[in-house]
Amino acid sequence: MKLKQWVLAALITATTLSVSYSCVADEASLKKAIEAAYPKFQVQSVVKTPYAGLYEVFMGGQIIYTDEKLTFLIAEGRLVDPKTKKDITGERLEELTKIDFNSLPLDQAIKVVKGNGSR
DSSP states (O other), X not given: OHHHHHHHHHHHHHHHHHHHHHXXXXXXXXXXXXXXXXXXXXXXXXXEOSSTTOEEEEETTEEEEEOTTOOOEEOSOOOEETTTTEEHHHHHHHHHHOOOXXXXXXXXXXXXXXXXXXX
């Protein structure tokens, strides 16, 4: 009985790893194809969306969408979930471009002083 469970666990693990590896391979090859087609732009990331065949590409500070064969590009558009009415593009753009203010160099900040600066 334990042997069957072990074999089943091994098969599930192998299937999961092969599926996740194929997604990474597709994203990596799509990134290379985009960089070859548009050499002036640096592609920061390529992520498969939960929508059939649609990939999110973050490059040049903006999000564009394409399919796995690069047959089309949707730029300057917004992806909106019709059920929740959420702006998926806006949320992802905020996530990808957020800055940790604690990591900013305070000594290089522009300081505004009113009067002589005393309290």
